[in-house]
Amino acid sequence: EVQLLESGGGLVQPGGSLRLSCAASGFTFSNHAMTWVRHAPGKGLEWVSAIVGSGGRTYYADPVKGRFTISRDNSKNTLYLQMNSLRAEDTAVYYCAKCLKPDGTCYFDCWGQGTLVTVSS
Amino acid sequence: EIVMTQSPATLSVSPGERATLSCRASQSISNILAWYQQKPGQAPRLVIYDASTRATGVPLTFSGSGSGTEFTLTISSPQSEDFAVYYCQQYLSWPPTFGQGTKVEMK
Numbered sequence: 001e002v003q004l005l006e007s008g009g010g011l012v013q014p015g016g017s018l019r020l021s022c023a024a025s026g027f028t029f030s031n032h033a034m035t036w037v038r039h040a041p042g043k044g045l046e047w048v049s050a051i052v053g054s055g056g057r058t059y060y061a062d063p064v065k066g067r068f069t070i071s072r073d074n075s076k077n078t079l080y081l082q083m084n085s086l087r088a089e090d091t092a093v094y095y096c097a098k099c100l101k102p103d104g105t106c107y108f109d110c111w112g113q114g115t116l117v118t119v120s121s
Numbered sequence: 122e123i124v125m126t127q128s129p130a131t132l133s134v135s136p137g138e139r140a141t142l143s144c145r146a147s148q149s150i151s152n153i154l155a156w157y158q159q160k161p162g163q164a165p166r167l168v169i170y171d172a173s174t175r176a177t178g179v180p181l182t183f184s185g186s187g188s189g190t191e192f193t194l195t196i197s198s199p200q201s202e203d204f205a206v207y208y209c210q211q212y213l214s215w216p217p218t219f220g221q222g223t224k225v226e227m228k
Contacts, residue, residue: 035217037165045157045165045208045219061216095164105212107155109176111164 002026002110004096009115016086016119022079022096022112030054030074033099035108036081038092038117048094049081053102063089086119093117123147123211127220133228140196142223144209149189153213156185156194159222160205168207169194199225 008020022034035050049070050059058070069082079096093116097108124147134140144154152172157165167176169185172192182197196203204227209220 039159044221045159045210047217047219050217059215097165105153105215105217107167107170107210107212108157108165109167109170111166113164 002098004098004110004112006094006096006112006115009094009117011118011120012086013121014087014119017082017084018086018117020081020083020094020096020115020117022081024077024079024096024098027098029072029077031102033102033104033106034072034079035097035099036070036079037095037097037108037111038090039095039114040089040092043092046092050099051079057103083117086117088119091117091119122216123150123214123218125209125211125218125220127207127209127223129223130221131224131226133226134199135228136200137198138228140199140203140225142194142196142207142225144187144192144194144220146190146192146211150211150213152188153211154185154187154192155210155212157208157210158203158205159208165208196225201227 003025005023036048051070067085071080093114095114096112098110099106126145128143154172156169159165173185206222206224
């Protein structure tokens with residue numbers, strides 16, 4: 001069974017940092033691109049970042065470019081999102097999601113349960 | 122960036138009454154479109170991909186259609202478990218973009 005389990009969310013002050021993790025199981029992790037999608041209170045889904053299966057290429061949404069860094073450790077079947085210079089507007093539930101393919105854009109066929117990030121003083 | 126626009130924002134239907142949700146892309150995306158269902162406090166769930174292919178385990182009451190810029194998700198006979206928010210998403214080009222969602226609620 002495919003499973004994705006996020007962790008690392010919490011309350012952080014504006015300007016602070018957090019690192020999210022997503023532990024994957026039930027599939028060959030390196031064969032799939034992975035992504036982070038967030039859901040802010042009262043808003044719709046927003047794609048944040050993606051990384052190809054090999055880890056050799058990354059993509060970012062404009063609002064997080066230069067502040068967030070996506071990475072993966074295929075030996076540990078784990079996806080990461082390092083979030084720096086956090087702002088109030090980054091407050092959201094962050095989901096990791098699995099792409100069907102190792103590269104390119106895709107739809108997301110499996111999602112984790114999400115981890116809440118709250119940026120507030 | 123391709124902008125996805127969903128309508129209506131809220132759709133009130135009676136159980137068993139057909140629900141029709143619309144999604145429009147700002148430029149042609151062929152059939153490179155997915156639909157997701159999200160219930161309160163839960164992660165999104167893939168419902169349809171490639172505009173019309175049901176994901177694993179999705180009941181036959183869900184169907185997707187369209188190509189180019191106009192797409193439709195139809196729930197032929199909504200049951201209580203189908204009342205949720207539905208999002209469309211294009212994956213033709215970077216960045217992948219979502220519509221703002223349609224809430225399907227019980228009348």
